[in-house]
Amino acid sequence: xxxxxxxxxxxxxxxxxxxxxxxCGIPIIPKLLYKVTDYDIxxxxxxxxxxxxxxxxxxxxxxxxxxxxxxxxxxxTISGVEAMYQSLKKQGKIPANRKLKFxxxxxxxxxxxxxxxxxxxxLERGHDIVYICxxxxxxxxxxxxxxxxxPYGASTTTSPAGKVIPGKMQRRKDLTxxxxxxxxxxxxxxxxxxWNDLATKLQKGLDIDGxxxxxxxxxxxxxxxxPSDQSIEVTRMAVETGYWPLFxxxxxVFRVNYRPKQKLPxxxxxxxxxxxxxLFRPEYTYVIxxxxxxxxxxxxxxxxMEQAFPAPPK
Amino acid sequence: MFKxxxxxxxxxxxxxxxxxxxxxxxTGSWRVERPVWNSEKxxxxxxxxxxxxxxxxxxxxxxxxxxxxxxxxxxxxxxxVCPEKVKAITMQPEQ
Ligand SMILES: Cc1ncc(C[n+]2csc(CCOP(=O)(O)OP(=O)(O)O)c2C)c(N)n1
Ligand code: SF4
Ligand code: SF4
Numbered sequence: 001x002x003x004x005x006x007x008x009x010x011x012x013x014x015x016x017x018x019x020x021x022x023x024c025g026i027p028i029i030p031k032l033l034y035k036v037t038d039y040d041i042x043x044x045x046x047x048x049x050x051x052x053x054x055x056x057x058x059x060x061x062x063x064x065x066x067x068x069x070x071x072x073x074x075x076x077t078i079s080g081v082e083a084m085y086q087s088l089k090k091q092g093k094i095p096a097n098r099k100l101k102f103x104x105x106x107x108x109x110x111x112x113x114x115x116x117x118x119x120x121x122x123l124e125r126g127h128d129i130v131y132i133c134x135x136x137x138x139x140x141x142x143x144x145x146x147x148x149x150x151p152y153g154a155s156t157t158t159s160p161a162g163k164v165i166p167g168k169m170q171r172r173k174d175l176t177x178x179x180x181x182x183x184x185x186x187x188x189x190x191x192x193x194x195w196n197d198l199a200t201k202l203q204k205g206l207d208i209d210g211x212x213x214x215x216x217x218x219x220x221x222x223x224x225x226x227p228s229d230q231s232i233e234v235t236r237m238a239v240e241t242g243y244w245p246l247f248x249x250x251x252x253v254f255r256v257n258y259r260p261k262q263k264l265p266x267x268x269x270x271x272x273x274x275x276x277x278x279l280f281r282p283e284y285t286y287v288i289x290x291x292x293x294x295x296x297x298x299x300x301x302x303x304x305m306e307q308a309f310p311a312p313p314k
Numbered sequence: 315m316f317k318x319x320x321x322x323x324x325x326x327x328x329x330x331x332x333x334x335x336x337x338x339x340x341t342g343s344w345r346v347e348r349p350v351w352n353s354e355k356x357x358x359x360x361x362x363x364x365x366x367x368x369x370x371x372x373x374x375x376x377x378x379x380x381x382x383x384x385x386x387x388x389x390x391x392x393x394x395v396c397p398e399k400v401k402a403i404t405m406q407p408e409q
Contacts, residue, residue, distance in 0.1 A: 007364070058318060061336040195364045229405070231365075
């Protein structure tokens with residue numbers, strides 16, 4: 001990966017003036033996306049904060065081609081664009097050496113939930129696309145409703161912590177592993193707090209011919225409830241406590257890309273955010289213990305995956 | 315603010331034919347606190363540049379040159395990610 005100095009000198013693909021909240025983590029992804037590659041990229045985005053806040057008519061933050069999509073079908077939209085490109089190339093209407101890349105964005109609601117079917121279809125059909133899910137752990141744009149990516153124990157407007165439940169009582173779906181069950185060459189989980197890991201994975205996803213899937217943890221100020229200057233720190237702590245491991249499946253090799261030197265207790269991440277504030281009441285200690293158990297359990301699973309899909313001997 | 319197109323002028327599909335037109339929207343007006351960058355303390359590690367969500371840390375030839383107050387929303391991330399030993403950016407109340 002190029003260093004930051006080199007990246008900063010490369011052309012921009014995404015402009016300021018967008019209406020995402022102050023401190024929103026999402027823009028870091030498109031900023032880097034256009035910097036890591038020389039390919040021309042066509043983007044489609046499912047509705048959600050990202051699409052809504054960057055394309056308020058007649059304004060757009062996109063400096064490169066961008067296609068709107070409904071909530072549930074960004075993967076189908078980008079599949080169609082990619083298929084048209086392949087066809088026009090065959091017909092000789094686009095020069096054979098004109099290399100384009102196709103990227104779809106969706107939030108976790110638009111990807112884990114309502115867009116899962118179109119994503120699965122696109123991955124199975126084998127389009128040359130990169131699907132990027134920015135995972136802020138809820139339907140943020142419509143006012144913080146729980147999704148299947150919302151962490152266990154998080155309070156949202158549809159899983160409100162109170163006398164009856166201590167927040168959401170279901171475990172987060174492991175979408176990256178669902179994606180890689182489509183036998184695709186590249187699937188990865190990363191976070192906006194680790195720019196080098198993020199940039200490297202974006203580049204790998206773009207470089208392969210065929211479908212790639214990348215799930216990026218992206219912090220949300222109103223949804224997670226923390227001061228806006230803490231966006232990167234809160235996300236970094238999700239990685240340092242092991243809640244959000246950085247891993248990839250790359251051409252049949254499974255790798256955990258970062259191992260915290262000293263895995264901090266998950267409570268250190270939870271306590272930074274208002275959506276988990278209720279868990280620190282004495283009666284809900286068991287919920288924090290359960291989240292820690294889930295984290296430890298998941299790291300064991302990752303270890304099995306590394307053993308099952310090792311790097312080939314040199 | 316540029317002129318809105320009438321129905322005869324709007325491209326097919328409602329396409330927007332001015333890439334980056336969002337730059338007409340000066341989000342700097344959202345700011346409550348402003349980041350103040352100290353050129354003498356800065357070591358040009360570019361962490362603020364990479365993590366700013368509003369592309370508001372200006373660079374030239376791989377070096378920081380200042381903050382773009384037209385768009386900076388004052389989130390404070392740049393000041394937070396500046397290395398502990400450097401702290402070249404401080405947040406100050408907007409007048
Ligand atoms: C079919 C359909 N149902 C509901 C909506 C309303 N809607 C717009 S954005 C959104 C939430 C998107 O959530 P997510 O995908 O997690 O992205 P985020 O808002 O968090 O960026 C919803 C429910 C819609 N646009 N289309
Ligand atoms: S609600 Fe959250 S995800 Fe949406 S723009 Fe604001 S910070 Fe970003
Ligand atoms: S305060 Fe926020 S928007 Fe302004 S320059 Fe710093 S990181 Fe960018």
